[in-house]
Amino acid sequence: MLIAIEGIDGSGKTTLANSLEKELNNRGISALSTHEPFTKEITEMIRIQGWKDPVVLTLLFAADRAIHLSWISTRNEKIIILDRYIYSTIAYQSTMGLDDKWIISVNEKFPKPQLTILLDLPEEIALKRIKKNDSFNFSEKINLLGKIRKKYIELSNDGKTIILDATETAETLTKKATDAVLDLFS
Ligand SMILES: Nc1ncnc2c1ncn2[C@@H]1O[C@H](COP(=O)(O)OP(=O)(O)O)[C@@H](O)[C@H]1O
Ligand SMILES: Cc1cn([C@H]2C[C@H](O)[C@@H](COP(=O)(O)OP(=O)(O)O)O2)c(=O)[nH]c1=O
Secondary structure, three states: OEEEEEOOOOOOHHHHHHHHHHHHHHOOOOEEEEEOOOOHHHHHHHHHHOOOOHHHHHHHHHHHHHHHHHHHOOOOOOEEEEEOOHHHHHHHHHOOOOOHHHHHHHOOOOOOOOEEEEEEOOHHHHHHHOOOOOOOOOHHHHOOHHHHHHHHHHHOOOOOEEEEEOOOOHHHHHHHHHHHHHHHHO
């Protein structure tokens, strides 16, 4: 089962992915959290390319995702928690001027998550949380966070996404996310 956690930089995805993994394992449900970009090599290529060409970024993130998914296919956990997935590519690269439809077509061979958890956060709060040494902290990207946030909310109307208020405490978010996952099993 794939569960994707999405949101702008600093929205608390990695924190929630780790706490949700721990909570599920404590309840006897084997879970593993993993992050995109996944491969060191493609992460490095993205860093070298910079935040300029959305076609290059879309294809690099898709290639990284294909490798990530083949690695996931070797795992035995019941639940894989994806810290970023396809909606990251649509939200980030469409706000760089690319057509959603093309980005969706590039990713169409990849499995859809059974649940997406969107951590919604005002960009002004995200900017305070983002660590200065964050990877890919390109100014071109930081200026887009407000548009990216709006795009994520648009994408969430898919019947399989829950939006959580990312200004709530990490404990509250973990509880809400855990409840949503357990609902999938009931
Ligand atoms: N619910 C929360 N409330 C306040 N701060 C948070 C919360 N979740 C995470 N943080 C803090 O915000 C920063 C970004 O968290 P992180 O999980 O790395 O976000 P992301 O993976 O979305 O970039 C970190 O300093 C983290 O400690
Ligand atoms: C997976 C993915 C990430 N990104 C962006 C989002 C982040 O700004 C950056 C990933 O760097 P990272 O440091 O992992 O950011 P975060 O901690 O917020 O996940 O790459 C895309 O633009 N497209 C994608 O498909």
